[in-house]
Amino acid sequence: MRNGEVFSNRADVAVVGGGVIGLSVARELGRRGLSVRLVERNRCGGEASFAAGGMLAPQIEADARDAFFELACRSRDLYPAFAGELLDETGVSVELDCTGTLLLALTEEDEHEAEHRRRWQQAAGFEVERLTGEEARELEPSVSPRVRSALRFGRDWQVDNRQLISALVASAQKYNVSIHEHTEVLGLRVEHHCVRGIETTRGNLQAANFVIAGGAWSSLIRAKADSLAEATDDSPLTPLIQPVRGQMLCFKSEEVFARHVLCSPRGYIVPRRDWRLLAGATVEQVGFDRSVTDVGKRFVMRNAEEIAPSITRLSLVDEWAGLRPRGESAWPVLGRANNVDNLLYATGHFRNGILLAPITARIIADLITRRDGSPEFDHEWLKAFAPERLHTAVA
Ligand code: FAD
Numbered sequence: 001m002r003n004g005e006v007f008s009n010r011a012d013v014a015v016v017g018g019g020v021i022g023l024s025v026a027r028e029l030g031r032r033g034l035s036v037r038l039v040e041r042n043r044c045g046g047e048a049s050f051a052a053g054g055m056l057a058p059q060i061e062a063d064a065r066d067a068f069f070e071l072a073c074r075s076r077d078l079y080p081a082f083a084g085e086l087l088d089e090t091g092v093s094v095e096l097d098c099t100g101t102l103l104l105a106l107t108e109e110d111e112h113e114a115e116h117r118r119r120w121q122q123a124a125g126f127e128v129e130r131l132t133g134e135e136a137r138e139l140e141p142s143v144s145p146r147v148r149s150a151l152r153f154g155r156d157w158q159v160d161n162r163q164l165i166s167a168l169v170a171s172a173q174k175y176n177v178s179i180h181e182h183t184e185v186l187g188l189r190v191e192h193h194c195v196r197g198i199e200t201t202r203g204n205l206q207a208a209n210f211v212i213a214g215g216a217w218s219s220l221i222r223a224k225a226d227s228l229a230e231a232t233d234d235s236p237l238t239p240l241i242q243p244v245r246g247q248m249l250c251f252k253s254e255e256v257f258a259r260h261v262l263c264s265p266r267g268y269i270v271p272r273r274d275w276r277l278l279a280g281a282t283v284e285q286v287g288f289d290r291s292v293t294d295v296g297k298r299f300v301m302r303n304a305e306e307i308a309p310s311i312t313r314l315s316l317v318d319e320w321a322g323l324r325p326r327g328e329s330a331w332p333v334l335g336r337a338n339n340v341d342n343l344l345y346a347t348g349h350f351r352n353g354i355l356l357a358p359i360t361a362r363i364i365a366d367l368i369t370r371r372d373g374s375p376e377f378d379h380e381w382l383k384a385f386a387p388e389r390l391h392t393a394v395a
């Protein structure tokens, strides 16, 4: 059911937000046999999840083998099965492309940074290959003659994030998830350290558990002040999530322009199967402003041209901007609110929400369905992402 008017019975789980994260969590819970309602204030997948480049690239930017790197690599490794299941369940291909990613070095500093990355990743057993500038151009003729060397990450992939949204909506519905679009959550009713329900523009919704997956808007989804009258410390400590704008340009080629995702430390070009090329992206803190600006477009164009000068000869067919959800540490916030028992957060995925969707779904579903502990995820490791590590009280 999409766009149901009335919330009749109490669900096992209510998920707030229909981006890639809310949809992946709702689908996974539905697969496990729970009754799930998802509420989205507009259309599903219309915000950051629509704007993304679809790179599944934990390795290109990683400078240390920390908890985040492990989370990102584990999620990337889930993708072939995730994409296969979505295809079987819905007939929608998410166009998982495993050609790989080139990180191009154009300056001495770029080379230095890349060399550090290659060394520690190879020593730790991760796949990465060094190419000369010439080898990079042999592999991808559109790459700039100014490229001095490159790293090839054969396991940093890409997916079509818009197809992914369509597949997730269809799959979630197959698992009987009720998706309510054009339904905005106005606030949580919290009593005695428990969310009793959520108020929406279409009435009150009750559930045993609540998952906040509101992307860049997650910090605005709070307890209603009047529901907290009895005990002020009932108020959940809401993680601080801020919007970070990313502007993108989209070009169309008449033939294959590149097969790998092409990146520099300043920008990237993602080649799609239909010969569109997505060039990104700005990283701007400008509040909830999703506009595309002349300054932003020039920045993206300059960085795309540095990677592949001939891109300027292609037709510019589209442009857009989206708001990445960034937590205080830039790591995602995954887990139970520390003082409200049945409230969970799945947010703050910043630049990697498409990549992190499958593992986020499994972590949140395990927290809800396996109260005695997850066999897959180490409790101590999960603490690196827990909301309780942040102490940002609701104003
Ligand atoms: P969103 O997709 O923003 O979804 C949140 C949803 O919650 C929205 O639909 C919103 O309407 C809804 N909502 C909010 N408040 C309420 C409310 N009160 N009631 C009901 N609904 C509500 N990631 C990658 O892994 N690879 C990439 O290559 C990549 N490239 C990117 C490029 C750009 C330009 C941008 C902007 C992002 C990129 N990202 C990438 C990051 C990725 O897009 C995000 O991390 C991810 O989409 C976040 O998903 P989400 O579901 O948390 O948020």
Ligand code: GLY
Pocket (backbone or CB within 6 Å): 053, 055, 246, 280, 281, 324, 350, 351, 352
């Ligand atoms: N991960 C790409 C971006 O956020 O622009």
